[in-house]
Amino acid sequence: MDLSISLIDASILVVYMLAMVALGVWVGRDQKDLSGYLLGGRDLPWWAILGSIVATETSTATFLSVPGIAFAAGGDMRFLQLALGFLLGRVIVAIVLVPLYCRGKIFTAYEILQQRFGGASKQCASLLFLITRNLGDGLRLFLAGIALEKVLGIDLHFCIALIGIATILYTFFGGMKAVIWSDCLQLVVYMAGGLLALKILVGFLPGGWAELWEFGNSSGRFQLLDFRWQSTETFSLWTETYTFWSGLIGGAVLTLGTHGTDQMFVQRYLCARSSRDAQRAVIASGVVVFAQFALFLLLGVALAAYYTAVEPQTFEHNDEVFATFIVDHLPIGLVGITLAAVFAAAMSTLSSSLNSSAAAAVSDFYAPWAYPELADDDSQTDHSHKLLSAGRVFTIIFGVLQIAIGMGASYLSRSVVGDALAIAGFTAGILLGVFGLGMFSRSAHQRGALVGMVTGIAVLTAVKFGTSIAWPWFAIIGSLATFASGYLASQFIPSQSPAASSVEKDSRHDEESR
Numbered sequence: 001m002d003l004s005i006s007l008i009d010a011s012i013l014v015v016y017m018l019a020m021v022a023l024g025v026w027v028g029r030d031q032k033d034l035s036g037y038l039l040g041g042r043d044l045p046w047w048a049i050l051g052s053i054v055a056t057e058t059s060t061a062t063f064l065s066v067p068g069i070a071f072a073a074g075g076d077m078r079f080l081q082l083a084l085g086f087l088l089g090r091v092i093v094a095i096v097l098v099p100l101y102c103r104g105k106i107f108t109a110y111e112i113l114q115q116r117f118g119g120a121s122k123q124c125a126s127l128l129f130l131i132t133r134n135l136g137d138g139l140r141l142f143l144a145g146i147a148l149e150k151v152l153g154i155d156l157h158f159c160i161a162l163i164g165i166a167t168i169l170y171t172f173f174g175g176m177k178a179v180i181w182s183d184c185l186q187l188v189v190y191m192a193g194g195l196l197a198l199k200i201l202v203g204f205l206p207g208g209w210a211e212l213w214e215f216g217n218s219s220g221r222f223q224l225l226d227f228r229w230q231s232t233e234t235f236s237l238w239t240e241t242y243t244f245w246s247g248l249i250g251g252a253v254l255t256l257g258t259h260g261t262d263q264m265f266v267q268r269y270l271c272a273r274s275s276r277d278a279q280r281a282v283i284a285s286g287v288v289v290f291a292q293f294a295l296f297l298l299l300g301v302a303l304a305a306y307y308t309a310v311e312p313q314t315f316e317h318n319d320e321v322f323a324t325f326i327v328d329h330l331p332i333g334l335v336g337i338t339l340a341a342v343f344a345a346a347m348s349t350l351s352s353s354l355n356s357s358a359a360a361a362v363s364d365f366y367a368p369w370a371y372p373e374l375a376d377d378d379s380q381t382d383h384s385h386k387l388l389s390a391g392r393v394f395t396i397i398f399g400v401l402q403i404a405i406g407m408g409a410s411y412l413s414r415s416v417v418g419d420a421l422a423i424a425g426f427t428a429g430i431l432l433g434v435f436g437l438g439m440f441s442r443s444a445h446q447r448g449a450l451v452g453m454v455t456g457i458a459v460l461t462a463v464k465f466g467t468s469i470a471w472p473w474f475a476i477i478g479s480l481a482t483f484a485s486g487y488l489a490s491q492f493i494p495s496q497s498p499a500a501s502s503v504e505k506d507s508r509h510d511e512e513s514r
Helices: 007-030 034-042 046-056 060-071 080-102 111-116 119-152 156-204 208-218 244-261 263-269 275-309 318-329 334-370 372-376 381-409 414-424 427-440 446-466 471-492 498-513
Strands: none
Touching: 007 119, 007 156, 007 334, 034 156, 034 334, 034 381, 046 156, 046 263, 046 275, 046 334, 060 119, 060 275, 060 318, 060 334, 080 244, 080 263, 080 275, 111 119, 111 427, 119 156, 119 263, 119 318, 119 334, 119 381, 119 427, 119 446, 156 208, 156 275, 156 318, 156 334, 156 381, 208 275, 244 263, 244 427, 244 471, 263 275, 263 334, 275 318, 318 334, 334 381, 427 446, 427 471, 446 471
């Protein structure tokens, strides 16, 4: 094995992964039922849920790629405009959707769709989540494996399996409690790693902080806001990624989809002790994410200053700059700690993905099929042990699936992987459109909702591969296409059956009575 880093740093990295597994085993030593395994017994503090939300949405790609945005020629801080939209979206999620989820003893976000439309809508939405979530996170596992391969100098497939198996183990034993508490630890690790790297970078600059500020201002890298909205010969609102309008509006709608309807985030709200605690965690996470992105972008400016003034160098890929600096310039020991931060970001996302996928598979598919009588049994006491075992089995299944996807991605080009990740991100707008259909249209029914989801997928695929529209607008387009087509289909297509109509009338009656 030809290590790119010292044996001490490699050991720190391996010990960190083993410590995560040990934490999962210790936290999960008293798991007794499905609620404890998938929802932490619905008794976790709001600040832990806050940490988990932030860590979950931060992957290795975020940790390494966001600095590359500010490092690139012509790069700047305008990415933070998206973070403003993310914060606005979370406020809306907290006010509108969180109380809805915390009202009953549900396990997944898609049970709300069953109450409104019926079982088929719930299962279609859940299946869409499972497919896109595991596809996307399998590809993120591949990207994390590339980073580990460069660091340890060992086979890529082995690196993918190593990260995947470590994540499976602590998620399998610890369940949601292990995921959330390890997320909090990993948030501290990767934020500390980023701050440490920034301090060392500034120390390498001859003029220190003053030189960094001067370089950032003179190169235009500290530009934050871009209020342009009218198209010109050199600018188009719809194709430019980082403007105030695409950031605020697109970022807000994207967050409504991800944090409002994605099981991976909704599951965290269900772990809170109260609806108010869940709301506090959601809103505060937006503030922390803004600060996190500001740190990563400032790192990118510092990297640009360093590789311009101290060690002039060009890079083929901007997202490789930070990783290169870590391996080449940090002292022995600090390299291992900072790399542990990189993989903390990866493992936090992957563990959350496994646990939320297991929750969706058990609650939305396995339990209704194996134990149909549970529909009238909120406690699930009689089958708690069997459902707990099923949850752990599905954790392994989805973990193996993501490892297989990660290994399969090694035979694809990076551009193909990027396109696949974009497809995996379609879920947010489509599910937001379906939830909106259920909340704002009394005439919508299950067949209309299903037509809306299919149409949303088709429209977004056409937009992605047939236009140059910037990705922040995808969630808006997907949600509007899903809502509009679902509404129109509900007007012209008859409801599925008298029984289905009865279910819809009952659900509307329940909504009105509440």
